[in-house]
Amino acid sequence: MSIKKDEIKAGQLEQLETGEKVVPLSVPNAIEQPKEPLIYLGPNISGGVLSGNTVFKGGKPAHIDLLIAEQPEIGDLIVPVKSINDTLAKINKVGTAEHQAYQALIKRGTGVK
Template identity: 45%
Template sequence: MATDGLSDKEVKNKEAGEKPAIKAKETAKTPETTKTQQQLIYVGPNLPGGRLSRFRVFKEGIPSYLDDIVKSNPDISRLIVPIEVFTAVLARVSTPGTIEHAAAQKLIERQGEA
């Protein structure tokens, strides 16, 4: 029988029908994988001046150049969401009565005032 580079113990376990033990180093997460930030997308209206446009994707979190906008308009942070929930949040932006819809409407109204 070919051992395919397996140790004697692994060969015996394989013959007995046992699943191979997972080595600790294979399952341990490295600091690089645990500290990566998820991709985010902005689903609100375009903001004047081109600083933030609808469907803008952020690969490493919200960039620091947007800190002042996010602090002055808390509704923006409600509209920057993980890519994984993009479709659901986009639907709520279009649905009256949702938090996301209200946040988008406030941003649109502020643009009209400016």
């Protein structure tokens, strides 16, 4: 049995004949919350793929997820803009995850495989 989106009212669960519950995927007139700006605080990635201090205003672009899949350390260095000072302090403190991520990217030559 299939149900059309317009048959489901916002905020209402409907019981199907099969006993399954259906929850609407979106609520009409819902306001999407803006994503907070993020900043990459790592070294430049060769080839101009990603530069240090790049700000992402609407969340991470899809190509950044591909870079993170190849070099997970990149993801460790993408943080909310409001966390810049804390993250920079951690990058400069030996032994922190952020320091290790930064150093791993430097040692690798920041070239994406």
